[in-house]
Amino acid sequence: MNEQTALWNGTAGHAWVDTQEVLDGMFKPMQDLLVEEVPASSATQVLDVGCGTGSTTLAFARRLGGKGRCTGVDISEPMLAAARARAEREGIPADFIQADAQRHAFxxxxxxxxxxxxxxxxxxxPVQAFANLRRAAKAGARLRLIAWRSPADNPFMTTAERAAAPFLKLPARQPDAPGQFGFADPRRVHRILEESGWADIDLQPVDFTCTLPEKELVRYLTRFGPLGRFLHEVDAHARAHVIETVRAAFEPFVHGAEVRFTAGCWMTSARV
Structure with a gap:
């Protein structure tokens, strides 16, 4: 089991399931852009890569209205279990596959x-992964991806680790390594897609305004990112001090009962 499989079937996957509604609300602007940008009549067989708990898969399935089929693929069993439960609860036809999209035989x-x-x-x-996805694509098929730009473009996403750095030995983020900012470099992303056989590659910067309830902020900042992975390593007293310090660092993003931040992303498109 590689590091990403272990992470998403462990702490990260369960954190997403536990805070599903909060995260769906935060990232709804990205989902809306992906779903609304493509006319439903132009796509009948849709694959959602890294579908997680299924929000985007099900949103597109609702848009298709039974005129096609949406499939979500993810490595996380707990997240897929939540996705299947949502689909059943909402009566939405969708398929979910637990697999690594880099190697799965679509x-x-x-x-x-x-x-x-x-x-x-x-x-x-990633070159192997996108070559595999290209083989799964029909002639003329389109690729639409939303990924984070750089840490500098997303200060909200790095506030917790910066505030906690004096108290916890957190690993430094490695440029281009698998992880949240793995697709931050547009030249690298263009090269990956080109080498894996995609054409008409285009990356556009997009900024989204995201929100979450202030009452959910501490739960969010203690469950995700490097802080969420390493906070358990300190004793209860130190943990409380770290949480207090980190929460104070988020004050610039707090507006009454709401937390607001700008998410700097790339909207990437390509075609077979």
């Missing part, structure tokens, strides 16, 4: 739209 030429909201930055070998 039916060749079976999808006319491949999309992802924050699901493609974690591949061990």
């Amino acid at each position: 039916e060749p030429a079976s999808f006319d739209l491949i999309l992802s909201r924050f699901g493609v930055m974690f591949f061990e070998d």
Whole structure:
């Protein structure tokens, strides 16, 4: 089991499931852009890569209205269990596959739209992954991805680790490594897609205004990112001090009962 599989079937996957509604609300602007940007009539077989708990998969399935089929793929069993439960609860036809999209044997030429909201930055070998996805795409199929730009473009996403740095030994983020900012460099992303056989590659910077309830902020900042992974390593007294310090660092983003921040992303498109 590689690091990403272990992470998303462990602490990170369970954190997403536990805070599903909060995260869906935060990232709804990205989902809306992905879903609304493509006319439903132009895509009948849709693949959502790194689908997580299924929000984007189900949103596109609702848009198709039974005129096609949406499939979500993810490595996280707990997140997929939540996605399947949501689909059943809402009566939405969708398929969910637990697999690594880098290696999974998709039916060749079976999808006319491949999309992802924050699901493609974690591949061990992204060229292999996107070559595999291209084989699964029909002639003329489109690729639509939303991924984070750089840490500098996303100060909200790095506030917790910066504030906690004096108290915890957190690993430094490695440029281009699998992880949240793995697709931050647009030249690298263009090269990955070009080498894996995609054409008409285009990356556009997009800024989204995201919100979450202030009452959920501490739960969010203690469950995700490097802080969420390493906070358990300190004793209860130290943990309380770290949380207090980190929460104070988020004060610039707090507006009454709401937390607001700008998410700096790339909207990437390509075609077979």
